[in-house]
Amino acid sequence: MLIPSPLEVIKFPLFKEKKINVYVKRDDLIHAEISGNKWRKLKYNLIEAKAQHKNTILTFGGAYSNHISATGAVGKIFGFKTIGIIRGEETLPLNPTLLQAKKDGMKLLYVSRADYRKKNTAEFIEKLKDALGDFYIIPEGGGNKLGVLGCNDIVNEIDIDFNYILTDCGTGATLAGICDVLKETQKAIGIPVLKGGEFIKDEVKLLLGDTYSRIESQYSLIKDYHFGGYAKYKPKLIEFMQDFYTQTNIKTDPIYTGKLFYALVDLVKKDYFKVGSTIIVVHTGGLQGVEGFENRHGFSIFR
Numbered sequence: 001m002l003i004p005s006p007l008e009v010i011k012f013p014l015f016k017e018k019k020i021n022v023y024v025k026r027d028d029l030i031h032a033e034i035s036g037n038k039w040r041k042l043k044y045n046l047i048e049a050k051a052q053h054k055n056t057i058l059t060f061g062g063a064y065s066n067h068i069s070a071t072g073a074v075g076k077i078f079g080f081k082t083i084g085i086i087r088g089e090e091t092l093p094l095n096p097t098l099l100q101a102k103k104d105g106m107k108l109l110y111v112s113r114a115d116y117r118k119k120n121t122a123e124f125i126e127k128l129k130d131a132l133g134d135f136y137i138i139p140e141g142g143g144n145k146l147g148v149l150g151c152n153d154i155v156n157e158i159d160i161d162f163n164y165i166l167t168d169c170g171t172g173a174t175l176a177g178i179c180d181v182l183k184e185t186q187k188a189i190g191i192p193v194l195k196g197g198e199f200i201k202d203e204v205k206l207l208l209g210d211t212y213s214r215i216e217s218q219y220s221l222i223k224d225y226h227f228g229g230y231a232k233y234k235p236k237l238i239e240f241m242q243d244f245y246t247q248t249n250i251k252t253d254p255i256y257t258g259k260l261f262y263a264l265v266d267l268v269k270k271d272y273f274k275v276g277s278t279i280i281v282v283h284t285g286g287l288q289g290v291e292g293f294e295n296r297h298g299f300s301i302f303r
């Protein structure tokens with residue numbers, strides 16, 4: 001595993017023209033199966049599981065989930081048994097995400113969408129304990145308080161001064177962890193990858209508790225880059241990802257980071273950032289999901 005993740009300058013003609021310095025925090029390089037921000041969210045949960053002498057980790061996710069993939073891989077590396085509660089029916093052959101999780105030793109249990117919605121109730125969890133024995137539970141996506149703590153490290157590892165830091169948002173846990181440790185002069189921008197991302201504010205507020213009022217004015221959500229919703233895309237997103245890869249040699253994924261980098265370039269074009277600004281973009285990972293996306297849609301993004 002590559003920790004601390006590298007910080008690299010991006011050479012992109014537009015950024016030079018606009019006199020903006022852009023660096024990428026390459027959390028995508030942490031590990032091939034452990035999507036960057038998922039490692040951040042798992043780390044302190046694993047330490048806590050060890051402290052509680054639990055040797056099994058149970059978590060939840062959809063069939064293409066970066067979090068499921070990451071949990072399977074950390075289980076193998078750090079010697080935990082892992083159980084993934086997967087939303088919906090089993091589809092065979094297994095998609096690349098679930099196949100890899102299974103190879104990593106994860107036990108996969110499928111539950112109906114209706115049951116999946118009850119996954120956080122005491123009753124549902126008791127039933128699981130009766131059937132499976134004791135386990136340490138990590139919520140879907142890994143976004144609990146320990147997950148937020150791990151995301152503090154993204155900023156703490158950065159050893160240069162910067163004005164803005166950009167991340168993509170699913171639940172907002174990563175954004176919360178970033179905001180938590182910003183200096184007063186720094187701003188965070190969250191790019192929701194799903195429609196109706198306003199709820200992310202409530203999530204950040206809930207996760208940060210008393211800290212929230214201190215950082216409230218230091219972050220914003222820019223909700224114009226969801227491309228129709230979660231896992232939805234438009235041809236111009238794919239074209240952008242291909243072009244960005246050709247120019248920078250950085251691969252992105254269509255669910256999360258493609259939308260993030262698209263937003264970055266678009267905002268620079270629109271002069272959102274002051275001349276001379278230094279911007280950090282967090283490449284949160286997600287590349288394990290590209291193959292599954294390509295199989296579902298019948299085309300390949302990167303040849």
Ligand SMILES: *Cc1c(COP(=O)(O)O)cnc(C)c1O
Binds near residue numbers: 143170286
């Ligand atoms: C899960 C994920 C996110 C979303 O993170 P949140 O903390 O839920 O906002 C962003 N990028 C990638 C690549 C992810 O896998």
